[in-house]
Amino acid sequence: MNKTIPIEDALKRVHLPIESANGLPNSCYVEHSAFERDRDCVFAPGWISIGFGSDVPANWAVPVELMGYPLLITRDKNNTLRVFHNVCSHRGMQLVTEPGKLGTGLIRCKYHSWTYNFSGDLIGTPSLGGPDINQHKDFNPEINGLKPVRTEVWLDNIFINLDNTAEPFENFLSPLMQHWSKWVTADALKEFKPATTHGKLELVVNCNWKLAIENFLEAYHLPWVHPGLNTYSPLSQHYDIKRGENFSGQGSSSYSSPSGADGSLSSWPEDQMKYAEYPVLYPNTLLGLQSDHFFTMTILPISETESLERVQLMFLGEVAEDNKYDAHRKSVLEGWREVFAEDIFAVEGMQQGRRSPAYQGGVFSPVMDQHTLHFHQWIATRIARDL
Ligand code: FES
Ligand SMILES: [Fe+2]
Known part of the structure; x- marks a missing residue:
């Protein structure tokens, strides 16, 4: 039985000429830490396809999960498709759990009823300043909207770049x-x-x-x-x-x-x-x-x-x-x-x-x-x- 090679050495072998190269080691396929490393080092910096535009009719919000991260795809009545992190800015409730049409055009958190529009703006904060007082002078809703994810649609494929560092999509393509x-x-x-x-x-x-x-x-x-x-x-x-x-x-x-x-x-x-x-x-x-x-x-x-x-x-x-x-x-x-x-x-x-x-x-x-x-x-x- 062979001894496991340290990952640094194993990766060097991947870069050898094909006649003498070895592939990625087993750990890259079986360990949870490698899955998280793929998410952080391969998926987050890249252009990743997460679904199809046809999954999301106008006025719909569709939750998707990417390697454990909850995301939300929306399409407004003007057909603009957006992707957000699927989490309420208040206490971190996951906002949408099932795909569906939101007839009101609003995304409402089920916990304290904060409400966002399909552009991600926070437009409702009921009783935020006390019972029946919906604002507070020290709270700025403009900086507490949904967190957007960089998104492009090509041939009906929804591509995202999670960490905002990827090259422009045209260059990628x-x-x-x-x-x-x-x-x-x-x-x-x-x-x-x-x-x-x-x-x-x-x-x-x-x-x-x-x-x-x-x-x-x-x-x-x-x-x-x-x-x-x-x-x-x-x-x-x-x-x-x-x-x-x-x-x-x-x-x-x-x-x-x-x-x-x-x-x-x-x-x-x-x-x-x-x-x-x-x-x-x-x-x-x-x-x-x-x-x-x-x-x-x-x-x-x-x-x-x-x-x-x-x-x-x-x-x-x-x-x-x-x-x-x-x-x-x-x-x-x-x-x-x-x-x-x-x-x-x-x-x-x-x-x-x-x-x-x-x-x-x-x-x-x-x-x-x-x-x-x-x-x-x-x-x-x-x-x-x-x-
Ligand atoms: S966690 Fe969403 S409104 Fe409080
Ligand atoms: Fe095949």
């Missing part, structure tokens, strides 16, 4: 958009709309969030884990996407649109219709770009050994919304559900294997695992800052 400029412009991508039916699926997987990312990054497992997919999109037709600073992934050159709906993005070149790409925007946003539809899978870590995968499909024009395409949307969603479900035993098996003291981060195929190592190095760089 631009390496991927440059890479995709061979097929699409930012404007053309806006032709995709969330599917109104059969547009979402969720899977809870018993693994650390990083294993779900790593599995998505490589096509190596295709012949054994996805034998059906491998018949029409075989491993030999997959290629590596050039790694950017904050993304990597794989592409296929044998994609074929599911029958049932015509149409493709207006900017997509005719001779490239068989191409599709599946990058990860680090750390937790998995994307699938095809000429006729798009998906996002957001990985939300629940604990060090449990993660929620949330998927939203988008289609073009009436294919996204019209009843006559309901069966088409269903068949595309069920196709992806089958593929994603096939991966569950693999990511859960890797989690189980990480209980073994004989495993010290493992080794990599110099050819097939380059993205996995790239992701490990990206993580190792961030968590090393906290050691």
Whole structure:
């Protein structure tokens, strides 16, 4: 049995050339302190997807939890979407516990009835200055509103930056958009709309969030884990996407649109219709770009050994919304559900294997695992800052 290597030394091994590198050590996948370190060093400084705009109709407030932090997504009657910390400024009551429409347009704390509007302003403080006296000269409501979280919405994905230190969102996105400029412009991508039916699926997987990312990054497992997919999109037709600073992934050159709906993005070149790409925007946003539809899978870590995968499909024009395409949307969603479900035993098996003291981060195929190592190095760089 091997002795556990100190984390500092283990992280140095992650940065070795791929022929001699080891992956992140087991502790990064099984310990609660590592989960909290991921939250503080990887998620808080980054652009993190936490859900979909379609989850939040106008006048709704939807609570979400990110690695133990209670957050609140609101959309006002003018369609402006905001994210706040889901906590009352008074005595720290969690404000909203269930998603729902707030017909009054107000968020009221159930404890002492302080009230906030959808912009986060504190607009009601009943009896704050004594019975039936709602103000006090020494209390300034203007500095006691909800605490906002930096938020951007792209392709209906809600991205947040918790600690306010991330680069501008356009900079975060631009390496991927440059890479995709061979097929699409930012404007053309806006032709995709969330599917109104059969547009979402969720899977809870018993693994650390990083294993779900790593599995998505490589096509190596295709012949054994996805034998059906491998018949029409075989491993030999997959290629590596050039790694950017904050993304990597794989592409296929044998994609074929599911029958049932015509149409493709207006900017997509005719001779490239068989191409599709599946990058990860680090750390937790998995994307699938095809000429006729798009998906996002957001990985939300629940604990060090449990993660929620949330998927939203988008289609073009009436294919996204019209009843006559309901069966088409269903068949595309069920196709992806089958593929994603096939991966569950693999990511859960890797989690189980990480209980073994004989495993010290493992080794990599110099050819097939380059993205996995790239992701490990990206993580190792961030968590090393906290050691
Ligand atoms: S804790 Fe919310 S009003 Fe007192
Ligand atoms: Fe897979």
